[in-house]
Amino acid sequence: MNAISADTILEALRWRYATKQFDPTRKIDPATWTALEDSLVLTPSSFGLQPWKFLVVNRPEIREALVAQSWNQRQVIDASHLVIFTVKSPFTSDDVREHTARSAEVRGIDVSELAGMEKMVAGFVEKPPYPLDIKEWCSRQVYLALGSFMTTAALLGIDTCPMEGINPSGYDEVLGLTGTGYFTLAACPAGYRAPTDKYATTPKVRYAKERVLNHID
Amino acid sequence: MNAISADTILEALRWRYATKQFDPTRKIDPATWTALEDSLVLTPSSFGLQPWKFLVVNRPEIREALVAQSWNQRQVIDASHLVIFTVKSPFTSDDVREHTARSAEVRGIDVSELAGMEKMVAGFVEKPPYPLDIKEWCSRQVYLALGSFMTTAALLGIDTCPMEGINPSGYDEVLGLTGTGYFTLAACPAGYRAPTDKYATTPKVRYAKERVLNHID
Numbered sequence: 384m385n386a387i388s389a390d391t392i393l394e395a396l397r398w399r400y401a402t403k404q405f406d407p408t409r410k411i412d413p414a415t416w417t418a419l420e421d422s423l424v425l426t427p428s429s430f431g432l433q434p435w436k437f438l439v440v441n442r443p444e445i446r447e448a449l450v451a452q453s454w455n456q457r458q459v460i461d462a463s464h465l466v467i468f469t470v471k472s473p474f475t476s477d478d479v480r481e482h483t484a485r486s487a488e489v490r491g492i493d494v495s496e497l498a499g500m501e502k503m504v505a506g507f508v509e510k511p512p513y514p515l516d517i518k519e520w521c522s523r524q525v526y527l528a529l530g531s532f533m534t535t536a537a538l539l540g541i542d543t544c545p546m547e548g549i550n551p552s553g554y555d556e557v558l559g560l561t562g563t564g565y566f567t568l569a570a571c572p573a574g575y576r577a578p579t580d581k582y583a584t585t586p587k588v589r590y591a592k593e594r595v596l597n598h599i600d
Numbered sequence: 601m602n603a604i605s606a607d608t609i610l611e612a613l614r615w616r617y618a619t620k621q622f623d624p625t626r627k628i629d630p631a632t633w634t635a636l637e638d639s640l641v642l643t644p645s646s647f648g649l650q651p652w653k654f655l656v657v658n659r660p661e662i663r664e665a666l667v668a669q670s671w672n673q674r675q676v677i678d679a680s681h682l683v684i685f686t687v688k689s690p691f692t693s694d695d696v697r698e699h700t701a702r703s704a705e706v707r708g709i710d711v712s713e714l715a716g717m718e719k720m721v722a723g724f725v726e727k728p729p730y731p732l733d734i735k736e737w738c739s740r741q742v743y744l745a746l747g748s749f750m751t752t753a754a755l756l757g758i759d760t761c762p763m764e765g766i767n768p769s770g771y772d773e774v775l776g777l778t779g780t781g782y783f784t785l786a787a788c789p790a791g792y793r794a795p796t797d798k799y800a801t802t803p804k805v806r807y808a809k810e811r812v813l814n815h816i817d
Contacts, residue, residue: 530747
């Protein structure tokens, strides 16, 4: 593994910000975009279940229709690319079975070898061992993907704008998700900041480190 | 911004896995660890609210006590470092006010200039515009931090093991969180894989790209 220097990573994380204005003339080149898609596919999740679907919306009419479901935020149409992060719900033992089958396929073993693991995971999603809303638990996994996506994009020099302030059910309708078992959680335009976006130079607001990170020594 | 190559990033994401055995003799050097802490502080969150606290547990007795709350998974003690991801709850207009004060401080403006923004955000957390459990919404934000942390660590050549299969209330007790308004969501040991961890070479199981990522063209 060729580790990247800490300074390079921190520089990228400080450079990133929630981009309010994208340059509509600048497109992410196909190879870089494919890498970002691949990074989404590689996102880790609890038990590896991947309770999600990512939608990359390229069709201009659909993106225009989504603006109206996004408090008219133009990033949805101005950015080079737009990813919608959706969660599978309900998530049941059937989904665990599909994942077990996939695991057996990838690892080249018989599914029966994974029966014990499948039973344990199916038990978890059907009857969690502690109070847990499974739809919310799956939603949290989707945010792992969103968190990793923003960081990966920044390292590639790509701007993003995580958007939760959208109308999720309006998105579901526009995207044809209604009735599919997938629900919109967030949208994330990606591309390049416009030179006129004043937020690029607004100081980043974070609490002091000692306010949000404590050591137990 | 010095962008990193897509190949380098994908190599790191493919290299990472949920490490089951850490090498207890290998420690992350202080400068690299500080960078990882700083990356946590920089994590983006909805409205920038940072509804979290990260605990870095160094004291061996506490880490030993957490093993018992983690289905005896030894990563909690064997890894070089251990981060606990906690969520603030309840999260109210008081928390929004604190964040507004911090924003004014960082940006060098009067808090009154942010009154409109504060009112909007306080309205959101007190009465969300669509059905939303605010504790869960805050929990999702914490997973942005966890997702970004795992990716950042991998890029630094650091192994991690996201752990949700723990007893959250047991963690809260051991860590003295009970009654503080912060609740454990997940733990993440970080360090270096042991050469004997067979999971390092087990094929990574992900769904086919077309199963989890669709284009709307």
